[in-house]
Amino acid sequence: MSVELRQLRAFLTVAAELHFSRAAQRLHVSQSALSQQIRSLENNLGAPLFSRTSRLVELTTAGEALLEAAPRVLFEADRAVQRVRQAAEGTAGVLVIGSVSTALASVAPQIMRSMRGEFPDLRLELTQMDTSAQLVALAEHRLDVALVREASPREALCVEQLVSEPLLTALPADHPLAEQESVRPEDLAEEPFVLWPRALGADFFDVIISYCRDHGFSPRIVAEGNDVETQLGLVASGVGVSLQPPFYSNLRMVGVAFRPLVGSAPRIALQVAWRRDDTSASVRHFVTAARTVAGPRS
Incomplete structure (x- = not known):
């Protein structure tokens, strides 16, 4: 029939x-x-x-x-x-997005709001993932687009910088260095450090290690945290100090003081990444929204 x-x-x-x-x-x-x-x-x-x-x-x-x-x-x-x-x-369907917590604390909410306002019929699925996991998920088509941190270019991926800001020192609020307006990198030489595991973001980890070595010391890592809340919690409890992107100061963690570094501090980039061979309009719309939101800050 x-x-x-x-x-x-x-x-x-x-x-x-x-x-x-x-x-x-x-x-x-x-x-x-x-x-x-x-x-x-x-x-x-x-x-x-x-x-x-x-x-x-x-x-x-x-x-x-x-x-x-x-x-x-x-x-x-x-x-x-x-x-x-x-x-x-690209105005309907599902867009699967990954994001590092740094982006969730800064540009991601505005990008999502912009996308929802312009494309209300496009369902956005947002998952928090570390940079290295997102790059793998993109390659395996488990993510459509990613908000990553300090990722090196990849042959199969486009990686575009959105925001770049200098690292800050995260200190226990009662630490003597927290009484200063800024911290000299040399003053951190004897301090215990709390950092991200290198496996979760090798490029970001290496930036911190290189910065410390450029100032005459290798950081003594006493603890690692798989997320920023854990790391800042360790800092607040006095386990050690840390170097963190300034976006995390927005979290206003009790017991943690953020101070700028004296001199030229390494700048940490937030980036948007997507597959080079992905021609979907929804990914293109997201990248455009990300550029627009980040534009004044870049």
Whole structure:
């Protein structure tokens, strides 16, 4: 059985008018062409839809059943067409996004708000992941786009800088160095350090190690935390000091004081990353939103 949407629309027009001539005028077709569409529909369904006399057109029982069902069919068909067009335009569907906690504490909420405002039918799925895990997930098509930190370029990925700001020293609030307006890197030489595990972001880890060595010491790492809340909690409890992106000062962790470093501190970049061969419009929209949000800060 093959029923065409144009036949259903023709049926609904005849059912509304109960007059083939007036229905044909509404549809801008000849009466004979309309009658042929209805006969074809009846043949496909195997039942008469109208009872016709020379003076009267009435719906049959089968016609009444189709009158109830046809509007829903046409509505779903029209919605399916709209969804396909929206998906092609990147305004509907699902976009799976990864983000480091640094971005969640800074640019990510604004990017998400911008996307939701412009593309309300596009479902955004946001997952917190470390940079290294996001790069793998992108390559394996488990993420569509990623907000990463200090990631090196990859052959299969586009990595574009959004924001770059200098590292700050995170100190226990009662630490003597917290009484100063800024901290000299040399003053950290004898301090125990709390850092991220290198496996979660090798590029970021190496930036910190290189900075310390450039100032004559290797940091004595006494503890690591898999997330910033753990690391700042360790700092607050006096386990050690840390070097952190300034975005985390927004968390206002009790017991932690952030102080700038004297001199030229390493700048840590937040970046947006996506697959080079991904041509989806939704990814393009996200990258554009990220650039717009980050623009004034870059």
